[in-house]
Amino acid sequence: MTRRLVAGYLALALVVLLALEVPLGVVYARTERQAFELRVERDATALASLAEDALTADAARPRLAALVARYARDTGARAVVVGPAGTALADSDPTRPLGRAFATRPEIAMALRGEVAVGERGSATLGGRIVYVAAPVVADGRVVGAVRISVPADRVDARVRRYWLVLGAIGIVVLAAVAGVGWVLARGIAGPLTRVGVAAGRMGDDTGARAPEDAGPPEVRALARRLNASTARIDALLAAQRAFVADASHQLRTPLTAVRLRLENLERDVGPEGRDDLAAALGETERLTALVDGLLALARADAAAGERERIDVSRVCADRAAAWEPLAEDAGLRLRAEVAPGLAARAAPGALEQILDNLIDNALRAAPPGSSVTVRARADGDAVTVAVADAGPGMTPEVRERALERFWTTRPGEGGTGLGLAVVDRLARAAGGGVRLGDRKGGGLLVEVRLPAADAPRTTGGRGDDGPTR
Numbered sequence: 001m002t003r004r005l006v007a008g009y010l011a012l013a014l015v016v017l018l019a020l021e022v023p024l025g026v027v028y029a030r031t032e033r034q035a036f037e038l039r040v041e042r043d044a045t046a047l048a049s050l051a052e053d054a055l056t057a058d059a060a061r062p063r064l065a066a067l068v069a070r071y072a073r074d075t076g077a078r079a080v081v082v083g084p085a086g087t088a089l090a091d092s093d094p095t096r097p098l099g100r101a102f103a104t105r106p107e108i109a110m111a112l113r114g115e116v117a118v119g120e121r122g123s124a125t126l127g128g129r130i131v132y133v134a135a136p137v138v139a140d141g142r143v144v145g146a147v148r149i150s151v152p153a154d155r156v157d158a159r160v161r162r163y164w165l166v167l168g169a170i171g172i173v174v175l176a177a178v179a180g181v182g183w184v185l186a187r188g189i190a191g192p193l194t195r196v197g198v199a200a201g202r203m204g205d206d207t208g209a210r211a212p213e214d215a216g217p218p219e220v221r222a223l224a225r226r227l228n229a230s231t232a233r234i235d236a237l238l239a240a241q242r243a244f245v246a247d248a249s250h251q252l253r254t255p256l257t258a259v260r261l262r263l264e265n266l267e268r269d270v271g272p273e274g275r276d277d278l279a280a281a282l283g284e285t286e287r288l289t290a291l292v293d294g295l296l297a298l299a300r301a302d303a304a305a306g307e308r309e310r311i312d313v314s315r316v317c318a319d320r321a322a323a324w325e326p327l328a329e330d331a332g333l334r335l336r337a338e339v340a341p342g343l344a345a346r347a348a349p350g351a352l353e354q355i356l357d358n359l360i361d362n363a364l365r366a367a368p369p370g371s372s373v374t375v376r377a378r379a380d381g382d383a384v385t386v387a388v389a390d391a392g393p394g395m396t397p398e399v400r401e402r403a404l405e406r407f408w409t410t411r412p413g414e415g416g417t418g419l420g421l422a423v424v425d426r427l428a429r430a431a432g433g434g435v436r437l438g439d440r441k442g443g444g445l446l447v448e449v450r451l452p453a454a455d456a457p458r459t460t461g462g463r464g465d466d467g468p469t470r
Contacts, residue, residue: 002183005185006186009179009181009186010175010182013175025167033160036131037133040118040149043075044116044148045135047079047135048137051064051081051090052137064081065090067081072092077092077149077150080147082103082148084143086112087099087100087101087102102148105134105148107133107134108134108148111136111147112145112146116135120132129152129153129154130150130151131151131152132148133149134146135148189217191216192224193216196223199212199224211224260289263282263285308346308431308432309347309349310345311347311451313343313344313352313384313386316352316353317386318337318339320353320356322337324364333364333371334372335360335364335373335375336372337376339376340377343378343379343384345431345452346432347427347431347433351431355386355424355449359449360373361420362421363392367392368392371392373390375387376388379453382452382453383450383452385448385449388446388447390440395437395445404437406422424447428451433450434450
């Protein structure tokens with residue numbers, strides 16, 4: 001943003017400079033050329049007056065050569081004096097022979113007719129353009145000759161170029177000053193806006209973040225105050241929602257446990273015709289209990305979104321695999337742990353345990369008897385990847401697209417709540433990582449959880465670099 005503001009200042013300054021300096025340069029060039037021509041015309045008129053006596057008195061004609069030579073020496077211009085027939089009587093260029101015919105030159109022809117000729121044309125002799133003035137020499141009311149003064153146009157062009165260079169240098173100095181002042185002004189605006197933008201980005205993952213309210217112009221400070229007020233209201237609403245979910249889930253656990261116990265106690269009093277209904281009621285009670293446990297896990301995950309500590313990934317993976325191994329054996333499955341040593345990540349306390357418990361539980365439910373469930377962990381650049389693979393039916397791409405949504409499940413009638421993978425996703429994102437669902441090599445489902453390594457640069461939270469792949 002700072003660069004764009006400075007570029008805008010420079011563009012505006014450049015337009016103003018062009019609007020001022022271009023007309024000024026053009027006017028100066030025209031004025032300089034006209035002044036130059038006037039000076040040459042004045043010199044030509046004066047030289048014609050001095051040459052009058054020499055042209056009317058043959059004895060005085062030798063003085064013409066000295067006259068034009070002195071003028072050429074003083075001014076650097078070329079002077080030629082011609083007689084009434086247009087032949088050269090004196091020439092300041094010693095390499096040019098006298099007696100040459102100049103009557104065919106337009107400016108000489110005009111001067112011999114009694115007119116002053118002023119202009120610019122190309123010169124084959126000089127190989128460039130010249131500025132010329134031809135003035136008639138008049139004696140007793142008749143034209144007795146003409147004087148032509150010619151100066152290379154480069155002389156006046158050089159003066160114009162120097163003026164343009166001065167204007168260019170002034171423009172560069174002005175643009176540099178505008179850039180310096182513009183940079184200071186832009187930083188005073190863009191810096192606070194950037195900090196507000198960064199804070200707004202953090203607020204998406206941490207509603208406790210706040211934008212600085214004491215920097216920048218009044219408009220930016222007002223924006224920060226409004227943004228902080230809105231975030232504070234959202235934070236309060238989310239806290240109330242989390243508290244409600246946690247309290248409601250906690251309060252529901254006790255009556256659900258009592259209902260289940262009463263239903264179990266009824267088994268000996270219910271006849272054969274009512275046992276199916278009783279089993280269905282017990283199944284629904286179990287599903288409600290699992291749902292309440294999932295809601296509590298989500299509430300804890302949301303509450304711990306801003307907490308992170310160093311987690312010994314290798315130890316946690318080994319512990320959870322050992323804890324679930326008896327259940328895997330009872331189901332006729334093999335639970336293997338392939339974990340690299342010395343792995344450490346950053347996550348909320350207990351987050352990795354919850355993640356592994358949900359993933360291993362899902363894998364044991366999906367894997368067919370006689371197959372294996374594998375828990376892996378490895379270093380992956382600036383992250384640690386924990387994966388659980390099973391040999392079950394896997395998921396289609398359509399199912400994977402929705403598998404991380406809350407309360408969405410492929411087995412609604414089998415006790416599924418649709419919260420297991422949602423809890424995993426929320427815990428991973430709270431740690432600054434993400435979840436990816438894929439196919440296991442040889443068939444089955446592979447769930448990879450990416451967590452930031454303990455020694456990696458800390459992020460502000462969110463989905464991390466990869467985020468969940470659905």
